[in-house]
Amino acid sequence: MKFFSSQCSFDYPWAHVSASAWKKYPNEMSTHVVAVDVLRREVDPVSGILTTERLITCKQNIPRWLLAVVGGRDTSYVREVSEVDPVAKTLTLRSQNLTMNHLLSVQETVVYSPDTTDPNKTIFDQTARIVAYAAFQRLCNKIEEWSVERFRQNAALGKLGFESVLKKLADAVPDTVLPSEILQPAAAN
Template sequence: MKIFNSTQTFDYPWDHVSAANWQKYPNEVSTHVVAVDVLRREFDPESQKLVTERLITCKQPIPSWLSFIVGGDNKSFIREISTVDRLTKTVVMRSCNMTMCKLLKVYETVTYTQDPLDLNKTKFEQTAEITAYASLRRLCDRIEDWSVERFGQNASKGKQGFDSVLKHLDEQWNGLASKTTSLLGEVNDKTTEVLKEVNEKTSVVLKEVNEKTNVVLKEVNEKTSIVLKEVNELASEIWKEGN
């Protein structure tokens, strides 16, 4: 058995990386991945974990000596089960090959975790256990060595491809954030303008109401004075007649 290890750092926060992970393929660098199909997806609201099962189809040339053993088909299938933990900010992806599994077994584990020293970065760790099953030890070693070499090549391409995907999505997110800020600014300006117009119209209306109220009160006071005068005169006449 041979072991392949790879560690990398992405200069993006975990939230961005974990979201972009679902759009990692296809990309212009990792052309060996030709299809990704979701077979099952479950979310547990209590644990805040998302479990996804996918079938990954790869198409990559294989050496002629290996093609002679397994046949001429260069298409392979991989079963992957991933768990996204929002509470611990961790993505764990475990996969195993379904093609050539009687000759070669590959168990791969990929982990994305938030960098504890820099929250704007994400740590990537990849481990693959590669075991060949053949009657000749020399043939097993050759198959395992080839698999490790291929993992190294694909890991390098995968980093470049994912970086391009992250950059593209980051530009989209920044563009959306910029448009949102601009839109909120326009809404704020419009709201301020409308409130100003409302205040001006309210002031005009209140002024008109005040003026009309003063006129009405003046008329009421004048009529009240007349009525009181007439009442007083009538009261005086009644008092004189009584005396």
Template sequence: MKIFTSEQQFDYSWEHVSAANWQKYPNEVSTHVVAVDVLRREFYPETGILRTERLITCKQPIPKWLSCLTGGDNKSFVREVSTVDRNNKTLTMKSCNMTYNNLLKVYETVVYTPDPSNPLHKTKFSQTAEVTAYANFQRICDKIEDWSVERFVD
């Protein structure tokens, strides 16, 4: 298993960043995302929590050495569950791939919170991804995991 982590600070309020999150696809930078479908959305007024489950369809090239394991198909599906807690000002998104999960599992968690250094005008972004490949040979697993982690860096 490989783990990728990233933290950033955005020079915008949590309210602006969390609202923009719902409008991030489609865009010219993330052309690999071809569709986003809302499967379920629930609002709990007593807690101020909005929970949304989405299916994200991606289409992206994969290396030739990996396409022999996937049958050459470059379309994949990701399930994302996001929770917006407006009272505590947190937006948490958890996602996992649904395609090729017998070959590779990617669990990603992204959290947006007001940045403690300037909570009214800055937002902290934290990302963690756990990448685990399943194959008969450890060398192949390592190569698949390394390729997957590099996708997060790009």
């Protein structure tokens, strides 16, 4: 079992980042993501939490030796469940690979929250747990090490791609139009 974690900040307020998260893919830096389909979306009438379930289709450049060992394909699917909490001002995304998860399990959690020291910035906190299942521990270690490095590369590219998405939305939509009001729970009567 291997772990990956990363934290950074984006120079945009939380409302802007949380609105932009829905437009993160496709982008020019994360070309491995080829499709994102919304499976379910609902708002809890009491808490105002927006829950969305999406299916993300990826086309990975997987080493041939790994494909030969596991008999897999280069197209994979990831299930993502996100929660936007308008009161706590958090966007939490939890994802799990669906393809070949009996051989390699990747569980990722990403949380976007306002920077407590600067309301014009948003903190990005990412963690992942990567577990390979094979008959030999040495093979598990090799697969996990490769997966962590691939995860690190994709995370770096993903950050650059998301920066471009954030900038495009900022250029296209003035801050006063961002859906911060939409993300607030309705007032009780």
